[in-house]
Amino acid sequence: MSTFVLLTVTGLGLGAMYFLVASGLSLIYGLMGVLNFAHGSFLTVGAYAAWFTESKLGGISPVALRFLLASLVGLAAGAVFAVLVELILIRPLYLRHIEQVLVTVGLALATTALVQGIWGNDSRILATPRWFAGTTEVAGAHIPNDRWVDIGAALLLLAALKAFLRYTRYGLVIRAGVENRAMVTALGIDVRRAFTIVFAIGGVAAALAGVLSSVYFTSITPGRGTSLLIYAFIVVVIGRLGSLGGSAVASVVVGLAQQYVNYYSTGLGDLSVVLLLALVLLARPATLAGRTA
Amino acid sequence: MALLLEVRDLHVRLGGSHVLQGVSFQVEEGGVTALLGRNGVGKTTTLRAILGLVPREGAVSLAGAPIEQEPTHRIVRRGIGYVPEDRDVFAGLTVRENLELAVRDGAPRYELVFGLFPELRERADQRAGTLSGGQQQMLAIARALLNPNRLLLIDEPTKGLAPALVTDVAAALERIAQTETALLVEQNLGVVRRVATSIVVLDQGRVVHTGSGADLDDDALVNRLLGAGHAT
Numbered sequence: 001m002s003t004f005v006l007l008t009v010t011g012l013g014l015g016a017m018y019f020l021v022a023s024g025l026s027l028i029y030g031l032m033g034v035l036n037f038a039h040g041s042f043l044t045v046g047a048y049a050a051w052f053t054e055s056k057l058g059g060i061s062p063v064a065l066r067f068l069l070a071s072l073v074g075l076a077a078g079a080v081f082a083v084l085v086e087l088i089l090i091r092p093l094y095l096r097h098i099e100q101v102l103v104t105v106g107l108a109l110a111t112t113a114l115v116q117g118i119w120g121n122d123s124r125i126l127a128t129p130r131w132f133a134g135t136t137e138v139a140g141a142h143i144p145n146d147r148w149v150d151i152g153a154a155l156l157l158l159a160a161l162k163a164f165l166r167y168t169r170y171g172l173v174i175r176a177g178v179e180n181r182a183m184v185t186a187l188g189i190d191v192r193r194a195f196t197i198v199f200a201i202g203g204v205a206a207a208l209a210g211v212l213s214s215v216y217f218t219s220i221t222p223g224r225g226t227s228l229l230i231y232a233f234i235v236v237v238i239g240r241l242g243s244l245g246g247s248a249v250a251s252v253v254v255g256l257a258q259q260y261v262n263y264y265s266t267g268l269g270d271l272s273v274v275l276l277l278a279l280v281l282l283a284r285p286a287t288l289a290g291r292t293a
Numbered sequence: 294m295a296l297l298l299e300v301r302d303l304h305v306r307l308g309g310s311h312v313l314q315g316v317s318f319q320v321e322e323g324g325v326t327a328l329l330g331r332n333g334v335g336k337t338t339t340l341r342a343i344l345g346l347v348p349r350e351g352a353v354s355l356a357g358a359p360i361e362q363e364p365t366h367r368i369v370r371r372g373i374g375y376v377p378e379d380r381d382v383f384a385g386l387t388v389r390e391n392l393e394l395a396v397r398d399g400a401p402r403y404e405l406v407f408g409l410f411p412e413l414r415e416r417a418d419q420r421a422g423t424l425s426g427g428q429q430q431m432l433a434i435a436r437a438l439l440n441p442n443r444l445l446l447i448d449e450p451t452k453g454l455a456p457a458l459v460t461d462v463a464a465a466l467e468r469i470a471q472t473e474t475a476l477l478v479e480q481n482l483g484v485v486r487r488v489a490t491s492i493v494v495l496d497q498g499r500v501v502h503t504g505s506g507a508d509l510d511d512d513a514l515v516n517r518l519l520g521a522g523h524a525t
Contacts, residue, residue, distance in 0.1 A: 176383045176394050182346055183381040187436070188369035188397045 002140035007259045009138070013147035015255025016154030017216060020209035021232035022239070022247045023157060024082075024202020030178040030242025031191075031198050033097065038085060038104040039206055039232070040225030041111035045081045046207020047220045048115055050074025051126045064129040071211045078207025079200045086199035091192065108226060115222040123219035132215055146215040153212060157205055158248055165244070170197055178242055234273055238280045296357070297322040297474055298343070298444055303351035305335070305342050312338045313349070314498035320444070324490030325466070325475045327506070331520055334495045336478040337378050340446045343476075344368055344375060356443065370397060374437030378448040378478070380429045384422025388413055388432055391421050395436040406435035409465050427458035434465060438473075445475040451484055463487055482509060482519075494518045 021043060028036050054070035089107065093099045132149065135142035165171035173194045177184045184191050206225075213228065214220045235254050239246030254273050262269030298320040305313040313335045320326045328336050342349040345365040353361045360368045369375065383391050392406070392413075407414040410431040416424065421432055430450060437445060450466065451459045463484045469475065470488045479485050485492075489506035502508075502518055509515060 172386070172390055172394055176386060176390075179383050179385055180381055182365075183377065183383070184394070185365040186344055186346060186369060186375045186377070186381075187395045188366050188440075189394070190364075190366045 003263070005139045005141040006143060007263055008256065009141070009143045009147050009151075011256035011259030012252060013144075013150040013216065013255070014258060015251040015253075016150040017209055017213055017228065018231050018235045018255055019154045019248055019251035020157060020205050020212070021228050022235040022251055023161060023244060024198075024205045025229075025232055026236045026239070026242055026244055026247045027161075027174070027198045028202050029236065030244075031174055031181070032090075032195055033095075034090060034100050034104075035097075036090075036104050036202070037101060037229070038089075038107040038111070039202065040227075040229035041085075041108050042078045042082050042203045042206035042225070043210040043213070043228060044111055044115055044222065044225035045210075046074040046078030046203070047126075047210030047214055047224065048119065048124070049077035049207075050211045051124045051214065051220050054126055062129075063127050064131075067126070067128050070126070071208075074211050075204050075207045078203040078210065080203070082199040082203025082206070083196055086196050090199070091195070108229075112222050112226060119222075121222060123221050124214075125219050126211070126214040128215050146212070150212050150216060153208060154248075154251070157208070158244075161201070161244060164201075170194055174198060231273065234277050238277060295322045296320075297355065298476065299352075299354045300339070300343065301352040301354075303339070303342055303349055303353065305338050305347055305349045307338070307347060312498055313342060315351070316495065316498065316500055318493045318500050318503055320474065320476050321491070322474050325470045325477050325488045325506075327485045327489035327492045328476060328478045328495065329485065329492055329519060330495035332480075335498045336495055337448055339495070340375070340448050340476070340478060343446065344373065372441070372443035374440065374442040374445045374473075376433050376437045376445070376447040376450055378452065380426075380433040382421040382424070382429050382432050382436070385420065387418050387420055388424070389417040391432055391436060392439055395439045397440045399441065401439045402441070403439070406438050409438070409468065410435055427454050427461075430454060430458070430462060431465075434462070434469075438469065442473055445469065445473050447475055448478045449480060450477075451479065451481050459484065482515070485509060 021039065025036060025039050028034050050070040050073060053073040054066055057066045057069060060066050060069070085107065089103050090100060093103060132146040134145050136145055136148065165175055173184060173189055173191065177191050177194055181191055209228065210225065213224055217224070231254065235250045236247050238254065239250030254276065257272050257276055258269035261272035296319055301317050303313050303316040316335070316339055328339060330336050338347060341347045343353055345363065345368055351361065352359060355371055355373070360371065383394070386394070412428060413431060413435055416428065421429060424432065434450060450462050454462060459481065466484065466488050477485070477488065486506070486509050489509065491505050492503065492508055493500055494502040
């Protein structure tokens with residue numbers, strides 16, 4: 001029983017990580033029809049900005065305060081980087097989807113290479129509050145505390161995004177834009193501002209995933225963004241492209257499936273996720289069309 | 294009357310097809326100009342080209358100011374309301390949210406639109422996707438009327454509606470025509486006769502006739518321009 005509880009909570013933690021990346025991907029695709037292969041770069045930039053900042057704040061104690069400040073810098077860096085990508089690289093290629101794919105794939109490769117060039121391939125460790133490394137006992141299982149942080153962050157992001165979409169003017173514009181972008185502009189609304197906002201949100205969420213992944217996986221590596229992006233893409237496809245709620249559910253399903261199968265079938269977790277994707281695509285072939293404006 | 298909209302030598306090419314081939318016409322301030330023609334001659338494309346919703350060449354000016362280089366949202370903010378052919382209401386949004394989204398600057402005219410379409414007030418919290426076709430059409434018109442407009446572009450407002458609803462929409466158009474300048478695309482000549490003060494007829498992407506609304510009383514002309522069966 002305790003093993004099952006442990007697998008469930010760690011699976012939810014993994015799903016939370018996927019959701020942090022997938023939420024931005026899904027919104028960007030839903031509103032703009034852009035498959036953003038550079039989304040993992042936002043994660044990498046956020047994680048390394050947090051690590052770099054933390055490494056320069058040695059004089060500040062306690063560690064929790066350093067971690068918080070570094071995380072905030074990481075989130076800001078993710079947001080700024082995402083906005084610059086939208087303004088400089090995506091906007092000139094509006095509606096030119098092939099070129100967008102080429103540019104975002106190129107940026108993903110370039111970001112990884114740049115980080116490797118500056119800081120090398122070695123893992124980098126972000127100092128975190130001691131509580132993160134502890135465990136909490138639930139039904140006999142000792143759950144690593146950082147998993148609660150991952151789950152809490154994902155739930156908070158989901159609630160904040162839902163509230164933003166439901167109660168703000170830009171949320172209204174984004175919901176309408178996902179349905180029919182041309183009609184939104186025909187109402188006199190500059191939908192490009194919504195594009196930038198969605199990229200900024202995606203950048204913050206991915207950077208948060210970058211910071212938290214440094215705790216979950218105990219370190220930061222240049223390739224982390226790319227590896228998590230693959231699962232995030234699987235999540236947004238299973239959850240239906242452009243659907244935030246669908247991505248949330250799919251994140252949980254993928255995270256849990258991976259953990260359960262990895263434990264009970266010794267290391268077949270990744271394969272189970274790919275099979276799950278294949279099953280969804282076979283059962284629902286239109287899923288790749290998604291919900292886009 | 295003052296010149297409000299001027300379209301000069303407008304060309305649109307879509308998917309290898311030369312849809313508009315040098316369309317030129319003018320809309321004067323006040324009244325309703327009906328844009329007529331057989332199916333597929335480029336009426337809807339003309340409205341979309343005025344708004345910049347399709348790539349186009351040529352000149353378009355509103356009240357003397359060239360607008361052909363401006364993005365769609367800025368053209369609309371100059372005071373153009375648009376009722377698209379397929380309504381294009383946001384199905385996942387409520388009636389209230391559809392209207393809120395349409396609010397531009399200044400005070401939205403909720404009393405005006407709820408006066409024209411009281412049903413929309415009663416269904417404010419209903420998702421637009423669950424409305425009937427007629428109700429969606431009312432919402433599409435209300436959305437355009439919510440702001441004061443210099444020009445309304447209305448594309449086939451009675452398309453696909455039951456006869457009783459056609460009468461309602463025609464009555465609403467008559468009321469709108471008293472206060473707003475409109476460029477109307479409409480296949481139902483009965484409706485056009487009730488509201489049009491001038492007409493522009495397109496054929497194969499070109500303007501083949503311009504005249505007053507009274508021209509529609511000439512059955513021979515109507516048959517020649519729009520095909521047999523249109524004259525009544």
